[in-house]
Amino acid sequence: MFPIIDLFAGPGGLNEGFSSVKDEAGNYAFKTLASFEMDSFACQTLRLRATYRELLRIGGDLQPYFEYISGAKTWPETLKGDFKEAYMAAKQHVYRVELGEENRPKVDEHIELQLGPEDTRGDWALIGGPPCQAYSLAGRSRRTGDENFAFDHKHFLYREYLHILGKFKPTIFVMENVKGLLSSKNGDQSMFQTILADLKRLPSGVSYEIRSLVVDAEPNDIAPNDFIIRSEDYGVPQKRHRVILLGVRSDVVHLIPRQVLNKADGPVTVRAALRGMPAVQAETSYRKPKIAQDWSAVQTAALRDIRSVESPSKLEPLKPGAKAVESYVDWISETELNEPIQHNPRAHMVSDLVRYRVMAELAQRLGKSPKYTDLPPSLHPEHRNIGKVGTPFTDRFRVQVWDTPATTVVSHISKDGHYYIHPDPRQARSFTVREAARLQSFPDNYFFEGPRTQQFHQVGNAVPPLLSKQIGELVAQMLGTLDIHKKDSEVTA
Ligand SMILES: C[S@@+](CC[C@H](N)C(=O)[O-])C[C@H]1O[C@@H](n2cnc3c(N)ncnc32)[C@H](O)[C@@H]1O
Incomplete structure (x- = not known):
């Protein structure tokens, strides 16, 4: 098993994919030695998932896990026997800490302990991505003109990643970030170029060849856009575009051939992703309306008004990839659960329920x-900006349509559901945590700890596990090739 260390681990999407990779003999290819994360709910999620994996590994009783995640048992009732033992083992590998210069000694010490002395270490991989808020396009537009931006320590958290590369020299690393990193600037400097330049002068002189996982080209011929991975091309039912760098330590580069991900045979659509999810209705939350309205009458009138609407150029639905859908279903399915977990919709104001219904129709x-402006005016809220051309509010509501992959699930989904309206008008609601998790390709037995907003936040933050599984498979092959070379050279020597 190749060790992995996961930085800024979130709820463990990236880790989940790597952890599921098996070698030809059916053994797990990776073992997570440490996950570092500062959010306490994400850490709970990581511990629980690591417990599940530990139970799988030792062939322990999984029943308590399923009882806990389906709500049949409380935590104290669950924490017993095999489960408790697995939990205690798993807990050692999840480290709650705020990565940053101040905590480097603690983090280094923990890694040292987990990896063992330098001369006994084999090949291993560092995975993870420095957090994205400072780079993300949305984050940046809110910070325009903010002089403190350049000094925001969040902007430089990638240095924690580089510090670990320099000090512990993993054989391979996988670094994920938002697409906005490519165009993000600090003053006149491109953040992306700064990171690439910093990668070339790591402490201790270690260096890496940076490869793309989707474009097979010599390092000098790779353009920044070649690092963008479009998740929908790899069987994930979501248009999530992320920058992912693969680093191979220079001393072994000649032994590890370049490899890229294989594209899926077609998209996995929202329809395929939500198959089998029971229809559920949202409760109404109450906020004293500014103007008293008979919403039922507004809805009836609005539905009548849009009856004649037809798209002049209604597109043919995309043809889903048969193999991609099969692999996706296989990946997410869990037969031990009688019904989906974390599938209770949040409550919405009655006015929003009506908007969702009409927009889905x-x-x-x-x-x-x-577009929001396509709604009959009776459904426009009181925001004065709404409806004016160019205001961002016009795009504040979005229905995720059935026959295409969803738009990106972002952590903002925790704030409101306007951007994730269910395509079924009869359900008139936004996505549940489980539906968002499906779009992110989390297996149905993956449980997110914390209150619902925190669950949404975790789901939106993650790397889609089904994508990371494919990346993990490539990394396992690369490390496996290296292993064979090393064994051969031992024999020759
Ligand atoms: C984009 S998410 C990572 C997602 C993760 N790779 C996955 O696939 O699930 C970034 C994570 O970094 C965490 N984070 C942000 N700043 C941090 C810091 N200074 N130290 C540790 N964790 C941090 C956030 O709480 C968040 O969970």
Whole structure:
């Protein structure tokens, strides 16, 4: 088993994919030695998932796990026997800490302990991505003109990643970030170029060849855009585009051939992703309305108004990839659960329920999400900006349509559901945590700890596990090739 260390681990999406990779003999290819994360709910999620994996590994009783995640048993009732033992073992590998210069000694010490003395270490991989808020396009537009931006320590958290590369010299690393990193600037300097330049002058002189996982080209011929991975091309039912760098330590580069991910045979659509999810209705939350409205009458009138709407150029639905859908279903399915977990919709104001209903109806007619301005005026809220051309509010509501992959699930999904309206008008609601998790390709037995907003936050932050599994498979092959070379050279010597 190749050890991995996961930085800024979030709820463990990246880790989940790597952890599921098996070698030809059916043994797990990776073992997570340490996950570092500062958020306490994400750490709980990581510990629970690591416990599940530990139980799988030792062939322990999984029943308590399923009882806990389906709500049949409380935590104290669960923490017993095999489960408790597995939990205690798993807990050692999840480290709650704020990565940063101040905590480097603690973090280094923990890694040292987990990896063992330098001369006994074999090949291992560092995975993870420095957090994205400072780089993300949305984050940046809110920070325009903010002089403190350049000094925001969050902007430089990638240095923690580089510090570990320099000090512990993993054989391979996988670094994930938002696409906005490519265009992000600090003053006149491109953040992406700064990171690449810093990668070339790591402490201790160690260096890496940076490869793309999707474009097979010599390092000098790789353009920044070649690092963008479009998740929907790899069987994930979501248009999530991320920058992912693969680093191979220079001393072994000649032994590890370049490899890229294989594209899926077609998309996995929202329809395929939500198959089998029971229809559920949202409760109404109450906020004293500014103007008293008979929402039922507004809805009836609005549905009548849009009856004649037809898209002039209704697109043919995309043809899903048969193999991709099969692999996806296989990956997420869990037969031990009688019903989906974490599938209770959040409550919405009655006015939003009506908007969702009408927008979902419109989406069905148009074959795409309507713009907010397509709604009958009776459904426009009181925001004065809404409806004016160019205001961001016009895009604040979005229906996720059935026959295409979803748009990116981001952590903002924890704030409101306007951007993730269910395509079924009869359900008139936003996605549940489980539906968002499906779009992110989390297996159905993956449980997110914490209150619902925190669960959404974790889901939106993650690397889709089904994508990371494919990356993990490549990394396992690369490390495996290296192993064979090393064994051969031992024999020759
Ligand atoms: C984009 S998410 C990582 C997602 C993860 N790779 C996955 O696939 O699930 C970034 C994570 O970094 C964490 N984080 C942010 N700043 C941190 C810091 N200074 N130290 C430790 N964790 C941090 C956040 O709490 C968040 O969970």
